[in-house]
Amino acid sequence: MKKMKRIAIQGVPGSFHDIAAHQYFEGEQITLICCDTFEEVFENIKRDPTVIGMLAIENTIAGSLLHNYELLRASGTTIVGEHKPHIRHSICCLPDDDWASLQEVHSHPVALMQCRSFLANHPDLKAVEAEDTAGSAAYIEQHGCRGWAAICHADAARMYGLKVLEDHIEDNKHNFTRFLVVCDPRKADFLRPLSHSDKASIVFSLPHAEGSLSKVLTILSFYDINLTKIQSLPVIGHEWEYLFYVDVTFSDLIRYRQAVDAITPLTKDIKIIGEYQEAKNEQI
Numbered sequence: 001m002k003k004m005k006r007i008a009i010q011g012v013p014g015s016f017h018d019i020a021a022h023q024y025f026e027g028e029q030i031t032l033i034c035c036d037t038f039e040e041v042f043e044n045i046k047r048d049p050t051v052i053g054m055l056a057i058e059n060t061i062a063g064s065l066l067h068n069y070e071l072l073r074a075s076g077t078t079i080v081g082e083h084k085p086h087i088r089h090s091i092c093c094l095p096d097d098d099w100a101s102l103q104e105v106h107s108h109p110v111a112l113m114q115c116r117s118f119l120a121n122h123p124d125l126k127a128v129e130a131e132d133t134a135g136s137a138a139y140i141e142q143h144g145c146r147g148w149a150a151i152c153h154a155d156a157a158r159m160y161g162l163k164v165l166e167d168h169i170e171d172n173k174h175n176f177t178r179f180l181v182v183c184d185p186r187k188a189d190f191l192r193p194l195s196h197s198d199k200a201s202i203v204f205s206l207p208h209a210e211g212s213l214s215k216v217l218t219i220l221s222f223y224d225i226n227l228t229k230i231q232s233l234p235v236i237g238h239e240w241e242y243l244f245y246v247d248v249t250f251s252d253l254i255r256y257r258q259a260v261d262a263i264t265p266l267t268k269d270i271k272i273i274g275e276y277q278e279a280k281n282e283q284i
Contacts, residue, residue: 008033008044008053014134014156016087020179021054023282024083036131038068042075049184052191053077059087059177062110064231069203069245072182072273079201079274080191081181086282088175089115090167092137092157093149099165104128106136107151115151118169125149137162176281180274192276199228199249199278200256204267205241213244216263223259225250249278 007030009017018032033051035041041053055072058064072079089111093102105112105119106128112119119127130136136150141160150162157164183191206212220227229247234240250256264270 004029004031006031006033006048006051008035008041008051010035010038010041010055011132012135012138014137014153014159015132016085016134016153016177017054017056017179018134019153019155020056020083020085020177023085024054024081024179024181038071042071042077045075045077045182045184049187051183052187053180053182054083055180055182056177057180058229059110059175061114061172061175066231066233069231069233072180073203073243073245073271075182076185077182077273078185078188079180079182079276080188081276082199082279083179083181084176084279084281085179086175087114087170087177088153088168089133089151089170090154090157090164091115091118091149091151091169092154092162092164094140094144094146095161095163097146097149097163101147102149103147105149105151106130106139108133108136111151114170114172114175117171134159178279181276182274194275195253196277197253197275198251199247199276200260200272201274202246202248202260202270202272203243204246204263204270205235205243206267208241212266215266219262219266220248220259223250223255223262224252225256225259 007021011017012034033044038055044051045053055068056065057068105125109129111133112127133152134156137152137156137160140148140150154164154167226249228249231245232242
């Protein structure tokens with residue numbers, strides 16, 4: 001019998017992290033460790049190496065969660081998978097409330113931003129920022145907040161006994177969030193067979209030399225390594241020095257390893273933060 005997996009997420013039951021975790025580990029027994037912050041997610045893994053973390057890293061509309069890149073690098077955890085669910089938003093309220101009685105709508109700032117056009121069509125609703133989408137729904141239910149609405153996934157609304165007034169209220173239907181599955185490096189081989197890997201995440205800094213980044217990219221191209229993302233973040237305390245977070249895909253694990261060996265002398269502090277299987281977008 002397979003052991004139950006414990007997944008640390010930022011957010012409450014019904015949040016997008018919860019939904020992503022259940023989709024990624026579909027058919028498996030999992031239990032959630034709900035955390036208030038992403039820092040707490042990594043603290044749980046540090047305390048107990050059997051804990052798996054699930055964290056959002058980028059959204060097709062809102063962009064990258066830059067702070068999570070730094071947390072990931074500093075934590076020493078490794079990426080063993082990714083998941084790219086379609087993000088759908090609904091507006092919900094207490095069963096006795098309706099459009100006429102609503103005064104405020106609460107949600108995470110990113111969710112509010114992703115429903116800007118919808119909210120512009122409801123100028124009487126005051127938008128209020130909260131820590132969590134599903135957390136807003138839970139708060140309304142627990143405190144009986146008449147006149148309040150929440151923007152969250154319809155599943156979260158139903159979980160907390162709220163009425164869905166309208167579903168699919170996001171401005172752009174091509175709204176996807178990329179979640180990373182992370183763990184203690186010693187547990188990585190139990191969670192993914194390395195031979196199935198066709199994607200890697202690497203971080204490095206570069207010397208102050210002309211063309212240093214283009215040399216690295218040229219070598220990756222020579223080895224048929226496809227660059228899918230590059231994100232630069234400043235190195236704190238070192239003016240105008242940057243860390244480059246790079247995602248690459250490949251069809252040949254050996255050529256990928258050769259490419260990493262070839263770029264290593266040209267970089268500083270290179271670190272592979274994950275080798276895993278590329279996820280496909282969830283169908284709209």
